[in-house]
Amino acid sequence: MHNTGTKENIVVSKPYLTIRSENGSANCIVNALNSNDHVFDVQQNYVNISGFTVENATGNQEAGIYLNSTQHCNISSNDVTNNDDGIYLHSSSNNTLTNNPANSNNNFGIYLHSSSNNTLTENTASNNYYGIYLYHSSNNLLYHNSLINNTNNAHDTGTNQWNTSIVGNYYSDYTGSDNDSDGIGDTSYQIPGGSNIDYFPLMHPWGKPPLKCDLGGDSQITSTDAAIALQIAVGSRQFDDAVDVSGDGKVTSLDALMIMQAVAEGTEL
Incomplete structure (x- = not known):
């Protein structure tokens, strides 16, 4: 499409x-003509859809991209x-969803119903009621997805694999630590629903x-990060050189003040 x-x-x-x-989702926007119907309704196998902004299918259970009884499709x-639902797979298998932002949908960012052997990777689901929801679905593989500030980041009633042998997904409500600084949490994340x-x-x-200075792990700099910096400064929390904003080799109240200033000004450190 042009x-x-x-x-x-x-x-x-x-x-x-x-x-x-031709030139990416920012330049090719497809709105639902009828908001009570899916924007893309895929009913066949081996279909590839990529590079669109897809919006305003707001009727109950209507989706921006809907795959119904399909196989071997690539949505990227x-x-x-x-939309009501962002991307919705029903009775579909062996499909791949890659690098799709599914944000600010009423219900699901990405929803799999009775679907198996699909791969979901590098998708972002944010500010939906559910980020990614798997219902009566099995043997799906999910990794490198980012689930951010959804009312419920993830839900799964089936049996699926939420990580490879080395890496899983990001959840904004994960509260674990990373003591070896390898970017992977030291404790697991329980997926609700099963x-x-x-x-x-x-x-x-x-x-x-x-x-830098995102001590709360929520991908933003807030007053909470300044409070954590103060805890480090007084010795009640472990030293973290990422908080040494002033570059003097230590964490002091000055660093906390600089973080608060960045919050007030909306700037990055």
């Missing part, structure tokens, strides 16, 4: 089809926002370097 802003509800009824924008680099566990939760969103 660069455009368009209102459509697109039914994909042919297999082996690639639908791709789509900004799926302001018995699934992410054994290698990330300390920071995938693909983003740690934010």
